[in-house]
Amino acid sequence: MKSRPDCPGCGHRGLSAPFCLPRQPVVLNYRFRKADDAAHIRRRAVTLRQCRNCGLVFNATFDINAIPYDENYENRQSFSPAFQHHLDTLAAGLTRRNKLAGGRILEVGCGKGDFLRLLCVTAKATGVGYDTSYEPREEPPGLAFHKRYVGAADVTQPFDAVVCRHVVEHVPEIGAFLRELRDIAAAAGDPVVVIETPRFEWIVEQLSLWDVFYEHCNYFPTAALAHLCRLAGFRVVRHRGVFGDQYQLLELRVARSARRNLSTIIAPGIPAEAKLGAFSRRARRHLDGLAKKFTQAAGGAGWAVWGAGAKGVALVNHLRGPKPRCVVDSNPAKQGGVLPGSRIPIVAPDDARLLRLGLIVIANPNYAREIGDVLQQRGFSGRVLTL
Ligand SMILES: [Zn+2]
Structure with a gap:
């Protein structure tokens, strides 16, 4: 895969040096029943670069066609009380x-x-959802789902909100996507548009290299995301x-008046707390120390990771040396x-x-708290160790 020379957000060609993570599994949130299938998963390099103009961090060798967003794509987290509370x-x-x-x-x-x-139960509202990984089932009245992508041309009636959670980190042409989202909002009668996505500063603070994986092609410093939304023709009401x-x-x-004033929107550059270069060096050292720490802390009895979501899968795949007995x-x-990417079984909390x-x-x-309680x-x- 050729490395792209420009920022997918703002189009700028001034990019930081690449940070390469070779042979990463292309899917983390995917159901595998057989060890052979999970172990022989497709792998690709993650090549992170940072735009010097807007600060966006992105995988410059990303290929969305490598990822199967079908019914076996499974990333629900609502089984955790802490996540349900959120x-x-x-x-x-x-x-x-x-x-x-x-x-x-x-x-x-x-x-x-x-x-x-x-949201529809909370607001006593009706809803329409679009996603290629939607699994058809019987829905309550007032809810309709479509197993495909949505564009502005699909929106022929007004809406009171357009929600887009944990999507922008998966979309390679993010500048074009945000403009399409703006057109969807305009076609829907200019309601509130809600975006939720990981914060790159948190990943940097935590040195959590396991929050870097193939499925996420974009990593947004807060100023970068606000900037790209403004460039796409949005006004940021809350952030x-x-x-x-x-x-x-x-x-x-x-x-x-966004279309006329594009040239007056000032790019934030790279904030000190979201620098890819410093993060990559420190995070790699941190990760190398962890495998040794896990083996020592387990004292010969073996160890497990709690969490088979993207973080858990990425952590196990990044670790060199002894692997956990189960997840x-x-x-x-x-x-x-x-x-995914291993032969390690995923077990229930009562195993x-x-x-x-x-x-x-x-x-x-x-x-940490709810798992500690269980x-x-x-x-x-x-012993219990929280990353
Ligand atoms: Zn940029």
Whole structure:
């Protein structure tokens, strides 16, 4: 795959030196039932570069056709109480701030539809969702789903909100996508547009190289995302960190005079707290120290990772040296499967093997408390380490 010479956000050609992660699994949120299939997963290089003009970090050798976003794509996190709390708070806040009660919601990239269902119940609203990974099922009245992408031409009726959660980090032509989202919003009668996506500053602070993986082709410093939204013709109404600052939440409106004033929008450059070069050096050192630490902490009894989501899969694939005996996940759709890029089984929290292990590594600090509670109830006597 040839490396692209320009920023997919703003088109600038001044880019930082590349940070290469060779042979990364192309899918992390994918169900594998057989160890052979999971182990022989397709792999590609991740080549991160940072735009010196807008600060966007992106995979310059990304190929979206390498990723199968079909029904086996499974990234629901709503089985965790901490994550469910985040979703409940988000749905209630959006409903209150934007007066969504009794309204109509459009979700662009709704996944299996969990958040749209929740928001429609919270706001007593009706909803329409689009996603290629949607699994058809019987839906309550007032909800409609389409198993495909959506464009402005599909929007022929007004909506009270356009929601786009955890999509922009997956879209290679992000500048064009944000402009299309602006056109969707205009066709929908200029309602609030909601974007939620990971915050690159959090990844840098945590040195969490396991938040870098093939499925995410974009990593947004907060100033970069706000800038790209303005360039696309949006006005940023609210922008703040959510879910322990791991994510950023934007509420946008179509800017009336945006087309004329593009040249007056000043690019933020690369903020000191979001520099790719410094992050790559420190994160690699941190990761190299971890494998040794896990083996020592387990004291010969073996260890497991809790969390078979993207973080857990990326962590296990990045680690050199001894691998975990199993990976635990509370999502029943993942249990009984095999961790992508490995032969490691994914087990349920009540699996008997866990009690014999010396160490459990928690991949996401936001779930540390609830996982600690479960382990205590089960009488786990080994060590627990949160990344
Ligand atoms: Zn740029």
